[in-house]
Amino acid sequence: MVSKLHGPKYDLTEVKAAADQLNLEFRGRKVRDTTMTHCVVCKSEDIKCLTAVETLLYKGNELQIPLEYSVCNGCGREFVPKSQILSGEIAFRKAKKKIDGLLSSEEISQARAKLSISQEQASRVFGGGKNAFSKYERGEVSQSVAMDKLIRVCLKHHHVFRELALKAGVKLDSS
Numbered sequence: 001m002v003s004k005l006h007g008p009k010y011d012l013t014e015v016k017a018a019a020d021q022l023n024l025e026f027r028g029r030k031v032r033d034t035t036m037t038h039c040v041v042c043k044s045e046d047i048k049c050l051t052a053v054e055t056l057l058y059k060g061n062e063l064q065i066p067l068e069y070s071v072c073n074g075c076g077r078e079f080v081p082k083s084q085i086l087s088g089e090i091a092f093r094k095a096k097k098k099i100d101g102l103l104s105s106e107e108i109s110q111a112r113a114k115l116s117i118s119q120e121q122a123s124r125v126f127g128g129g130k131n132a133f134s135k136y137e138r139g140e141v142s143q144s145v146a147m148d149k150l151i152r153v154c155l156k157h158h159h160v161f162r163e164l165a166l167k168a169g170v171k172l173d174s175s
């Protein structure tokens with residue numbers, strides 16, 4: 001990924017300093033707090049949430065990604081708490097999936113509804129780990145190209161799905 005940041009965006013030095021004080025995760029740092037209730041610099045509780053549209057480059061495409069950040073009305077400093085870093089990552093992942101031609105989170109959820117299986121059953125049938133489908137559907141993880149193809153094949157050819165379900169020991173209503 002190549003990112004192109006421009007305009008009056010985050011001051012990374014300040015974000016990092018704030019993250020250090022809060023013990024937030026920032027570029028691989030450990031998480032303790034996930035929300036920001038007061039400014040770590042001036043202690044003001046008057047925090048405003050704003051959105052900046054950033055242009056990020058992915059495979060030669062310019063993606064317009066809405067990224068949330070927090071501004072302290074007391075001292076004017078900008079921060080990006082963990083929760084906002086995560087929502088930005090989800091928005092970016094969603095746009096990347098579209099470029100890659102992968103099923104969206106909503107489409108995966110619809111596919112599972114069509115196959116009449118729970119998230120837990122879908123993870124057993126298709127693999128990917130115990131919580132794979134809850135992560136796909138929340139947009140926290142992208143499915144692999146292979147997983148994407150397998151889901152599409154199962155939607156089109158129900159006997160393939162039935163065989164995989166049988167092998168995984170997942171009982172289907174229709175069988």
Ligand SMILES: [Zn+2]
Pocket residue numbers: 039040041042043044072073074075076077
């Ligand atoms: Zn402040």
